[in-house]
Amino acid sequence: MATPQPSPARLEEARALLAGAPVVDGHNDLPWALREQVRYDLGRLDIAEDQRGSLHTDLARLAAGGVGGQFWSVYVPGELAGDEAVAATLEQIDCVDQLLARYPERLAEARTADDMEAARASGRIASLKGAEGGHSIANSLGTLRAFYALGVRYMTLTHNSNTDWADSATDEPAHDGLTRFGVEVVREMNRLGMLVDLSHVAPATMRAALDASEAPVIFSHSSSLAVCDHVRNIPDDVLERLPANGGIAMATFVPKFILPEAGEWTLRADENLRARGFHHLDTTPAAMAAHRAFEEANPRPSATASTVADHLDHMREVAGIDHLGVGGDYDGTAFTPKDLDDVAGYPNLVAELLDRNWSAADLAKLTWSNAVRVLREAEIAAKEIQRGRGPSNATIEELDGKK
Template identity: 50%
Template sequence: MRRTALARFTLTLALALAPAPALGQGGDAADELVRRVLTQTPLFDGHNDLPWAIREHTGAPGNVEAYDLRGRAPGHTDIPRLRKGMVGAQFWSVYIPFEATEEGAARVQLEQIDIARRVIARYPDVFEQAYSVSDVERIFGSGRIASVLGMEGGHAIENSLGALRAFYDLGVRYLTLTHSANIDWADSCCEPPRLGGLSEFGKEVVREMNRLGMLVDLSHTSPGTMHDALDVSEAPVIFSHSGARAVTDHPRNVPDDVLRRLPENGGVVMVTFVPSFVNAEVMRWSSLPPEQRKGSEPRATMEDVIRHIEHIRRVAGVDHVGIGGDFDGISAVVQGLEDVSTYPALFAELARRGWTEEELAKLAGGNVMRVWREVERVAARLQRERPPSVKTIEELDGRKAGEPRR
């Protein structure tokens, strides 16, 4: 009882001392509702590329100490804006590009994990690394931001289930199966399909992720990979930063036939703020060669993001939608959602459109917390039933790494 009371007092004090949330200037019933929701439920964003922004920072690349988060950082994310945005939990993407395979993907992946962990350790009064749902709840209750690592791209495991397990032991709690290129065992959204989805080894990767308790992230994957993963996975999946393809026909978005499978699977689509993914006009303009772009660049707006959220709510249900902004991984931003301080404005607008307190809490973090809790439950069962997999891509796919399926 004393610990619970102390945690509640600490959270209340932290929120009281934090900058005012980015809500309406005068305040209204919607603003108050959002404050209440985000004080009680962690706003759990599915994808933020701050570690890569630090690696690529021109002033001091990879230098966590030089990239000061207590002041105004050059990108979309810093501590004052996280506080203003009432962020309670964050999946920090430890993204590495597919091209890193040329210099050793696992090595570059370890460097990105190191950057993320050093950021978390540098600000212990603000961040703590979370390894479980109970960690998220405890850290949020202390008034700090629960920080979880998410890998973006299965190329980083170099076709090794042992590497997958090692990354889990370092705190990685989701793996996006592909990035924007096909890999040996899974098709990406953004290249012509080579496998038709997952290879047999790819299916074994999903099974081993289920056994570990690592969330299967299907953002960036092809529809075939999405369906294969849903067929194989014994646990709910996530889409850490995607939209609805019926709203914006971009290959990074999720088709309705996949959305309709989420109630049975239990998974969640965390809606992204990437302008070209949420607005068809921006998508068309950005796909043109620079010399063919006429006039000023079109802008995506908060209204576009809301259309994606509400479409997923209609097709899959309110239990299957969340938020995954992709801040610090984008060069252009949505008007009204320019950085991590702006989440409350989005929630306030949804409240004005009739979203209830319970529904807003699900969108903010309740849904992804439910998914992760079920992933942990499934993992506990599977770890009793079977040992770690030692199968290889050569054994399961009958081919050398990189050789297409016949």
């Protein structure tokens, strides 16, 4: 069945709205794709050129999609630990810095909300860094501070596996959410002004982090559990707490997280990849060729912009318009919705929401101002916290008795 397309007039309206209030996307894995495909040789995979077929992201499609702010993920796999995880995260941070140096006319480093506004005023994409997984700090608050100094402005407390101090949504519970050291990590992130990202974490971790946090939190790429019963999504009771906290939930586009029928199909597709020697998150051309062959034999249930809009409608009803955003997870997922194929697709989502009578003011909050506000409020909270306490030198051994 063909995916319904927005009318030309509606698309034109969507693009006009994005020209004034561009998308701040919460999560894009371009740095990891560049590591996996060309080992950071940016000349071999130049995003100033059309990279369709290799990447979801290039500069022309970012412009076509109305993207004005991007949290670039400096993700490393949970299988890495200790110094190896720290080193790989530093390499990812360096990749983003290389992108900024290579494309200064299109990308602007942003470390503050004011930087984001200045980038928009200059017609460039405000580029922030987000660390995906607390394993990256190797149980060291000093490493956390070093990442902040290098421009990391959020950290996802876990990825797909538990850390020594926080439970993941996709692992067996071990800590009842956060350990004492985990609470200290949240407190130190608040003191720095680094956003606490609760995507990927278990519901118990979400609740514990909201209890502990003195600043707004984010979900950089998570959707609604009530709409699609997947462990990566956010329960309504957690969404209900966002207004009091001030945080935002950035709906993701990953089909298996937003469309129930896609979940079972993706499990089989992932197993097909592993049987052929690929990691299930591999998006290299060889892995994608294996995916396409599987899909030809096993047609894939297709999410659309309408599927994402269903999540946003519910999330707005529960959390309120001031607490929503979008986080596509481009270049971090093998599959995307049919009309959100890549970073050029955001106008299709805005057009869908316009068809559902979302106002221009509400859409501007969703795409731009909520994300800027949250970062600004985290900065304000940090200044206040720093008046009362200095850097924490607590250790996991001291607080949790772990070696």
